Amino acid sequence: MLQHVKAGRLPFHTPGHKQGRGLSRRLAALLGRRALAIDLDPPVLAGPSREIPPDKARRQAEELAAALFGAERTFFLVNGTTLGLQASLLALCPPGQAVLLPRYVHRSVIGGLILSGARPVFLPVAYDEEWGLPLGVEPAVLEREGSRHPEARALLLTSPTYYGLTPDLQGAVGFCRARGIPLLVDEAHGAHLGFSPRLPQSALAAGADVVVQSAHKTLGVLTQASLLHVKRGRAAAAKIQEMVALLETSSPSPLLLASLDAACAELAERGKDLVERAVDLAWRARRALEGLPNLRCLGPEVVGKGGVAGFDPTRLVVSVRGLGLTGLQAGAWLAEHCGLQVEMADLENLVLVITAADDRRTVDRLVQGLRRLAEAFKEQKGTGGAHRKWVEPPSPVLAVTPREAALAPMRLLPLAEAAGRICGEVISVYPPGVPVLCPGEVISREMISYLLWAREQGLHLTGSAAGEAGTIICAELDMV
Ligand SMILES: Cc1ncc(COP(=O)(O)O)c(C=O)c1O
Incomplete structure (x- = not known):
């Protein structure tokens, strides 16, 4: 797509950084001149004669x-x-x-x-x-x-x-x-x-x-x-x-x-090779993890349970429950002690992604890090625990459509005072980041205690409930 970019013309056009000249020097050095040279608006890319729009x-x-x-x-x-x-x-x-x-x-x-x-x-x-x-x-x-x-x-x-x-x-x-x-x-x-x-x-x-x-x-x-x-x-x-x-x-x-x-x-040239290599690497990691004490990796046995028809082996879901840690704690430990950054950590698990950009060296470093984690916490008892008060979020009742509630007049209320009102915003709990309360849904007492509990666990809430004040946007609608 970029073969027709002409180098060397003096730019009197947007974007304002003019192929990197106007960008902070540090950022320009970080991104590289060549990348910045092609950061152009579509009409400029087309060139004066618009040879290839x-x-x-x-x-x-x-x-x-x-x-x-x-x-x-x-x-x-x-x-x-x-x-x-x-x-x-x-x-x-x-x-x-x-x-x-x-x-x-x-x-x-x-x-x-x-x-x-x-x-x-x-x-x-x-x-x-x-x-x-x-x-x-x-x-x-x-x-x-x-x-x-x-x-x-x-x-x-x-x-x-x-x-x-x-x-x-x-x-x-x-x-x-x-x-x-x-x-x-x-x-x-x-x-x-x-x-x-x-x-x-x-x-x-x-x-x-x-x-x-x-x-x-x-x-x-x-x-x-x-x-x-x-x-x-x-x-x-x-x-x-x-x-x-x-x-x-x-x-x-x-x-x-x-x-x-x-x-x-x-991908057209060698997509199969690339992706097959990622799958091989993922299985290499899985096999190496099998013997580690108190760690478990979600595998094909999940297929057939609760509506699951398939599983992607390149997504490693590692339960750290047996180590007496939450996934969040284990993820932080791996980052601090092993220089490994996980994709996601929830209350029970770590989620790790293997792609074609990995190789044996990166995968072996991951396995080594998980081995050190298992070793470091082997004496600790499994959590079985307090953080499992909620296995799944409560299911709210929809009163009006998300659009009606999101566009209605709003009132910001402390979470604790919002029971019985209609939610006016999307509240997700991360990880894994799915919405637990949507605009148009009724805010129940049960939901309020779930959100307060999630905050206590160190989970990240989106929306106004995220802040210190613990508020929630309510739609000013009569209950239907
Ligand atoms: C299941 C799912 N759908 C959609 C999205 C949104 O994707 P994007 O970040 O590409 O907008 C995400 C992002 O994490 C996701 O996890």
């Missing part, structure tokens, strides 16, 4: 990506999967219409519901008490909720979850086809899945209609760069394109776009 170059690159991933139309995104999910919900889920989705969706999905005005029908999710993590939606639960809500206009699933677990996508495709509704898949953590038969089936291969992938999470792509794939005919693709254009900046970063294009070219 950037929108045409982008479209060509997107077509190659669509062929690679098996989509009818692919969009490059510079504002992450967040934008892809929001644009898809805006395009396919009209105001007031019901959308079926599991409770553990990412907060960007709730953002999409606020934008579109659609009404969420949350599907109950099975939890694994032993591992302290969400599994999936059981097929029978999907069928039951589907017949309770024949008015539903779409199904949205997360596959894989943060913990690398995938649902029965083929079953979900059958469910949607029988009802003539689209299946949207948040595949933020699964852009690599289609490149190895040893990984769970990708959503596109299973027959999903819209799939959004955070390419930046598992492929060699810069942060923020994502892919939105559509396989539901030209009208749906055109509508989604319209919504992407509505939400996207008119100055997309060429660095982000080029990183997507280059990664797709590399």
